[in-house]
Amino acid sequence: MLTDGAVRMLVLFHFHLLGFSPIELATIFLLYEFMGVITNLYAGYIAARLGLNFTLYAGLGFQIIALSALALYSEALQSSAGLASFSLAYVVISQGLSGIAKDLTKMSAKSAVKWLAPDSDGTLFRWVAFLTGSKNAVKGSGFLLGAALLTFIGFTSALWSLVALLLVVLLLLVFIMPSGLTTKNKSAKLKQVFSVNSHINWLSGARLFLFGARDVWFVVGIPIFFYSILSDGSLSQNRTAFFQIGFFMSFWIILYGATQAITPKLLNSASRSRYSIIRITKMAVLFLAVILAVLTAVTAANLLSDRALFYVIVIGLFGFGFVFAINSSLHSYLILAFSDAERVTMDVGFYYMSNAAGRLLGTFLSGVSYQFGGLPACLACATILCLFSWLLIFPLANLQKQG
Template identity: 55%
Template sequence: MLSDGALRMLVLLHFNALGFSPVQLAWLFLLYEVAGVVTNLAAGWLAARFGLAATLYAGLALQIAALLGLTLLDPAWGIAASVVFVMAVQGVSGVAKDLAKMSSKSAVKLLAPTEQGALFRWVAVLTGSKNAVKGLGFFLGAALLALAGFDAALWGMAAVLAAILLAVVLFLPAGLPGRVSSKESWSGWRSRDLRVNRLSLARMFLFGARDVWFVVGVPIYFQSVLSDGTAEGRREAFFLIGGFMALWIIGYGAVQAMAPRLLGGKAQPEAAITRKAILWSGLLVPIPFALALAAWAAGGPAPWLTGTLIAGLLLFGFVFAVNSSVHSYLILAYGSAQRITRDVGFYYMANAAGRLIGTLLSGVSYQIGGLGLCLATAGLLALASWLAARRLAPDRDGMA
């Protein structure tokens, strides 16, 4: 997660400084998100056949390959060739990240204690710490770009990740499950549980609502405000933008870890947590719409708009984090142990599809209508997530 966040910020800021448009920047991450959709479908099946340790090793190895691959980028190439090459390498990175994430999340279901509330606590801690580390990666990527440059940063991260892979191979606990018993074939990729399918739909729109501003729109707005166009100004902007994105992700992770306490206690029945998932999904909807109105009222970059944007996005992050943590608990609560890797894989496929939708709409909406349209689009996706979450209500289809 550290290298994933660092690589994303490194690529975004480096290619924005080279003059890539918002749509071109979105294209750089397109295959990364497409790879996430495919990988999460395949990863559940692969883990069921070959074991969670194997998919974890594969994820780390592929991330090293992606980092080294980007060092081959030639500045003499044209924009079209550069975009295609970086898209392909980012696709490998997307596969790597989702293999590692699916492995860790599935292991929690199989290893967590069985007493009531234990699964929610374990999921909250894992998800929160994962995103806190990813947030540090955002700052690390921006800092490495400013201090060491693009190529040196890539080589350094690849070396560190290689050492981590070696340590994981040598010291991985023996209790991590191997192959998961399952009689289902590849054709059983879609869950038979309506709750899993509905939760996955809500998750898709939730992450679309985040990434539609997170991937391109807001970072590019901040760079236009913070950089004066000089080399020194760009370096300062890299630090400030990376710092904000890191703060947002770290705060998001911290809130996720505290979600069981924020929601009123650890040992709550599944139905009560489902109702709270619906409530918190609705609380997210007005925030991006309010920020879009502020952006349209400002008519362009302004100090008060920047301050409002920072405060509003931190509030968005708080509510989003609670939603995300509850979703991460519910997918493991709904999923059966016999096909947990398949259900988690399907759920994270929807998660990746949401990021794909958000990535595409981020570049397009910012190019067409600027920051205001970007944030309004986030509001529409948050609304769609709430409507999907309402179908999780415990009294639907006889669910308890």
């Protein structure tokens, strides 16, 4: 997760400085998100057949290959201008490998919790919240790390540094990881990756639109908009802007993760039923839509100075992040609560496939909406996606009430 966040910042700003348009920047991450969809769909089946240790090691291995390939190409590009025309395609492919890596690793960690934590007295909720919060705190630190590496040692050296870090982590895990985190199920069928549990299907649909609503402004819109305000294009201004934007995105993700970790305590989860938790998710996502609608109106009105607008957006998005974190944490608990232990890897994989599909949708809309309508269009799209997520919680609540 640390290297995933760092690479996101490295690639985004490096290729923005090379003159890539918002749509081209979004395109870089489209295969990344698409491969996340495919990986999540089938990783659960692979884990059921081969075990979680295998998928965890494979995820780290794919990330090492992806970053090495990108670093080697960057070195070749510096010595041969003729390769420039292939930059976009090559980077897209390398990001596709990173997408496989990230979701193999994440699915492995999330599924392991179901095996290690009992679902009693809110224990499962607390474990899920802590893992999810810790993961996002580490990823948030990666955003700041990526901005710092790009500023001080440059794109290529930063990539090689991350490769070295991953190699150390992989070697350590090989020696210290317990074997057999899950019981291998050789009879698992490929068709079983699609969930037949209606609770999981409705929850997955809500998750898709929830994460689409985040990434439609997070991937391209906000970083490029903030860069346009904070930098005049000079080297010194670029360095300052990279740090400020990297700090914002890092701090946003870290606070998001911290909020996820304390959500069980905030909501007194041990005393709440699943139906009560579903009702909270419904209220939370509607509140998210309201926050985004207000920010859309403020940015579209264009009545504030750039600096004033910057601070208003920062405050608004931190408020969004707090509520979003609570909602996301509740989702992460519900998916494990609704999953059967026998097919947990496939249920979690299907759910995170929907999560990745939402990020794919958000990434695409981020580039397109910013290209043609700027930040107000990004925020308006996010508002609509939140409302779709809200609507899909109603059938889930009805199912749980009837059950």
